[in-house]
Amino acid sequence: MKQSILQIHPGDNVWVALQNIPAGTAVSNGAQTVTAIRDIAAKHKIVAGSIPKDAPIIMYGVLVGLANEDLPAGELITTRNIRHASGQFSVSGERHAEWTPPDTSPWKNRTFMGYPRKDGRVGTGNYWVIIPLVFCENRNVQLLHEMLVKELGYREPSPYESMLQQLLRDFRQDHSAATATLTLPTRTFPNIDGIKLLTHTMGCGGTKDDARTLCGLLAGYITHPNVAGATVLSLGCQNAQISILKEEIEKRSPGFDRTVIYLEQQQVGSEKELMTQALQQTFEGLTQANNWQRQPAPLSKLCIGMECGGSDGFSGISANPAVGKVADILVALGGSVILSEFPELCGVEQELSDRCVTTDMAARYVQLMRDYASRAEAVGSGFDSNPSAGNIRDGLITDAIKSAGAAKKGGSSPVTDVIDYPGWVQRSGLALLCTPGSDVESTTAEVGAGANIVLFTTGLGTPTGNPVTPVVKLSTNTILARKMHDIIDLDTGTIINGEETIDEVAARIMEMVIDTASGNYQTKAQVLGQDDFIPWKRGVSL
Template sequence: MRNKKILQVHPSDNVLVALSDLKAGERIDISGSTVDLAEDISAKHKFAIHEIAKDELIFMYGTVVGRALTNIAAGQAITIENVIHHSLDFSADKKTTHWNSLDVSKWENKFFLGYHRENGSVGTMNVWLVVSLVFCENRNVELVREALENELGYGPKKEYGLNIKPLVKLYKGGADVTKILASDIASDANGVGDSRVFNNVDGVKFLTHNAGCGGTRQDAEAFCALLAGYITHPNVAGATVLSLGCQNAEEKILMEYIHKYDPGFDKPLYILEQQNSASEKEYIIDAVKKTFCGLIEANKFERKPAPLNKLVLGVECGGSDGFSGISANPALGHASDILVSLNGSVVLAEFPELNGVEQELINRCIHEKDAAKFIDLMKTYNKRAKDSGSGFEANPSPGNIKDGLITDAMKSAGAAKKGGTSPVVEVLDYTEQVTKPGLSLLCTPGNDVESTTGLAGSGANVIVFTTGLGTPTGNPIAPTIKASSNTALFQRMNDIIDFNAGTIISGEDSIESKGEELIDYIIKVASGDEIPKSVQLGQDDFIPWKRGISL
């Protein structure tokens, strides 16, 4: 039930969502009765429909999202002072729920323009990777970047045209801080323009990190598996890998995973070992020349029509707010259901943000082995978090809490909406590859960059990232679309956000109509007709997960 001021997400909920700022004393009509507000309620926050006794469970989205710490009066705000995280136990006893696919006739004859690979996969981008196999090689990756990026036309656009020469001049002339702060250092923005040498290559991506050695041997193996997922990814034409030679992340482990993920692997791949080189200079020259030759091969690929079932959609949320679970996430969920109905693939990650909705997802697992695997991954993850003095309940960030997400279960119930309603066809551990059409669950942390890094590493060739507070995260190989949960954010941070789901909150659009609009936008991005802001701004975030506790 909703009106312009409030929303009851599910009939069994005992809290309402404020869609706009509400004042103490306001009378709210709800299902034939009234609630007098006991205090001011900020937009995005929740308040009790009726009196809730201490230890009584709090319901939202039709599921348990917390437990009352004190008696809560009707019309009183739900806060971290009166509610604590609580979720229900789960098991594999229940049966898979039946699901009717959507009517997707309007998309059945549509296609996207992608890069067809020999193994049958299709890329939505065509990029070359230059990556270090160990953090010791990060500087050398930067030296290769320095030699290639601008000359090939892939240098970053000077987005704001900042020039500090006037500041230097003022300082040398004896200006004080007040005068310096008042000066103008912005000129016309400029960049590389249309000077690309290789018109069919969307970019050369230079990946640096802190992995590859130290830590555990399992960390090194997981990192090799992640890199293999990137190198075999349909959006990647080939790669240059810089190795020191003595690190835990060995070339042979990388190659084992490459051939595991793509048995017929035939992309250009150059692995250079510094400890076998004549000098660092010769090593860098060799890397630059081989990369250039690889780009010649990569440039031979052109976009060609591909069916929509070749899309692998990664769904992600970050900087979430109290509107995320009722606008952007369910709209993305509807788009996900459309793609699944077209026999495409969708990947839902961030396991700490599925706490409290485990039973729903277990019920949706087609295979018992996947339900058991999901239970094991969730319980093991949460136990490790508790053993370190934390737990899933510590997941909400200060920003989440400030904007209405006060428990992990509340956050999770809204976050899970990104995965739509279709059955779960497979449960994947970190770095395992998507191999089936339908909805898969992928074990990643809730950390935005670690999670998007994992989504791309498991095969997502496009990512939609919903946000309520705004975040500039992107990915080097998978175009990442940003969708806002509210219109104010979309207007304020339009330079980094592509899609506005806030019209659901204002009542201008339904979840279904917005989901349809989003799938059409995804198709345009997959075809290269629309370039997401994260790609335009070069937000190539890459953080491998070391399997430690990261919420």
Template sequence: MNARFLKIHPRDNVLVALTDLKQGEIIEYEGKTWTLAQDVPAKHKFTTESISAGNHIYMYGVIVGKAKMKLSVGQVITTQNVTHEANSFGEKTEIASWTAPNIEKFINKTFKGFHRADGQVGTANYWLIIPLVFCENRNVEVIKDAFLEELGFAKPNPYKSLVRQMKALYQSGKVQEIDTLAAEQSIIEGTHPLFENINGLKFLTHQGGCGGTRQDSEMLCTLLAGYIHNPNVAGATILSLGCQNAQPAILRDKLEHLQTNFQKPVSILEQQVEGTENQLISEAIKKTFLGLIEVNKIQRQDAPLSKLSIGLECGGSDGFSGISANPTVGHVSDLIVALGGKTVLSEFPELCGVEQELINRCVDNSIAEKFSHLMSAYASAAVKAGSGFDMNPSPGNIKDGLITDAIKSAGAAKKGGTSPVVDVLDYGEYLQKNGLNLLCTPGNDVESTTAMAGSGANIILFTTGLGTPTGNPIVPVIKISSNTQLAERMPDIIDFNTGPIINGEKSIETMSEELLDYIISVASGDQLTKAQQLNQDDFIPWKRGVSL
């Protein structure tokens, strides 16, 4: 890799600056030489040829934009001179084929997981406490307050001591010294838990279950059933008010749909049946505690890597994400698929422009047609709401070189590697087939990770170029930096750094093998991710309105 700039695909007519390039620098590439007429910040793109107004910008070998005006050689592309444009898509035109990567290093490796009666294997062992409706959120919070510290799952808050110090300075008339204080920087571990084989109690409060559409309430039950069915979950306590749209019967039906004669311990309590709040909460606490005693008997045992179900996510992306972090995750996906496991790529608004490639990778026409239908329906809904996929890049994305949704999408799709697409799932559907799956979700980080956990992912890989403090209540989220500067600036957020790819120190293949070793250690419980250490338990169900 050139230390200063990179051409990703032979068809591209732009180069990516790998470091800040200054006005007046001489660029020599593929027999051409020109002088930069302006500064090019790292992560941004500049043209390799003159491009007329209306002509296409190519990157990753696909259309990623259209010139608004004539662009000269070496000109930086920006939102002022380029607009979103993407490849169209249609029917499947190729037969999916694939050369699997070498898995000799991993073929006999295992992870220590929690084996479930249905054959799934968890990378963690959680008990869930869930309200079926937002009216029960307060009761869930009361139960949370009662349980966590007493069972040893609570972690001390380092900022309480900061407030205590400020209070003392204020009371002693030394306000000017407040600016010199600093909160404790280290991540503080909780006390030793009472139940050594349980990773924690997780509380999935939300704003749904009633008051919206019946469809949203039913979809919430589908999502919650997926969380209870997830291999990382041992059992659950459910609080219902009684009169809401999201009825316990709907949840039971969803659980039975996932597994006939559902075997995990699940207790459902209705406040309007139990009577007083005290009776409801006391009964919920007793049933939960007795359930914890039983699931604490489950211990980690060796499991093949084929039992891993890996979610593939990106958030806070930058101009390096599609060059380092995402291709690394993509190669990990290929390794997992070759080993017989499952991977899932979501965020449909961030697949805009690469649809045809994914359609051609589908193993049959029915799967390809389902993907095409979901993409078209989603795009149409966005337009009807006065938006569109072209509005997907955030200000942070644009600032760091992702100026169109097509550029962002072409890089984001690299997380899916090169393996065939074995299945396409609508939101709420559960992973069934080994191989690469596509899951319809928004590009919103938390809505997407929430959905992947509900579809059965037991590990989530989350790439970022800007730093995103996102986790999940039940699935370990491994944060992967696209650049070394981010990893050094936010070490409390980042678990794994692919920056060495950018400076040429390591290859994508080497980094992906190192990442898979790290995944195995997390899946075995030997390491906690930064998101787990920080209790980043983000949970946002998607209401099927437009969300990008």
């Protein structure tokens, strides 16, 4: 019989409903039994024992809220009867960086087929990127991209095109063409996985810090191991200058040797001359980039970004701990892992601070969290505003509940680096990267920091992808995996159903990571052409 509730941590005073629990149903956790006072929907939380008004609500062993009223055993927790609260945190003099690595024997001698770069990193793809340094150039880069994608064979067929063709045939009553099919050109450059566009709305009009931050993020993409070369178009008068971008590239990869084409419209002259030079030089760059070929690489060359979006009440007990197990395996193999979304680490700051390998690193993390929270409060908000309507509807009542489950994506290894946006990974192990909770902005930042694979967990279903890094989408529940099968790559709901353990699901994820990194598996986001790119703007517009 399927288990109806789960107590995540021995100290928790609320349980998670694993299935719908009708009012009047008795549920038990070992020796303790309570009766549901009202209907409890799956993913939501039931009070395990009476909780007085203003007393703490504990989940995952940490403070996640306070009771707004006396809560009897069997009550459903809601936004009405509890409020957000999280524990205090500080920089402890003690380090808790010791851990027990998982068994890596199944993966120790495994490799993936990647693109080795001269800086020692290995790409899981081989892309050419076209980048505007300022939004004024968006039209020109879009035009360049459209021409190259169409003529070089990178235009992917859409199922909606054949649908439209059928509608047109029906309208014209031209049934003789009913068997016509869309034909696509063969790729001119078979070793180039795609030509990608990184349009944005920044580069001028904001602060000088915003301009340099944008250049840092773009430099992260240009030097990314998945990128073979880039074409950069600049207007010329904006804050984000080519010289700043070159400085940021040199910081990340001294003596950078891949092809980058820089063209400035106000210096070149007419649009026709700009586009002519861009097309000619980019084509030449593509012919050189096509010489890269996949070669075997150890799994230690993987850098995985851990991301979530559209989370639900099962995220923290299925998909997130499963990818957390993958994180631990990869760290034990010498690889790199990125945990971001700082607003969704609210309430677990002390644990993560204590896991930092040095006191200075812990102090940096604590300061970044406090500064971020202060900026949110300065504009009349706060981390308590983080849960979305969908999060709340599916059982994530407070930010601390959401955060305690979200942090599971980072596994249990020591924190070896703390990075502010738009920084980059420079050492192996688990890195904390300061980003917003917004999944696209955070994924954009993780890739800019060097993630060559992203594991993205979702309970509600989000189509997020990235232009240059494969985003593997993992559902927290089987219902979602079946309903939105066109965006979900792997179902971890088997953990909730009792069909698999976290370790078994983690092993399946590892296999998918290797296949994806080798180019043998196209993620659903890649198939759909879901190339989301949104830089994080921290400053104000001027």
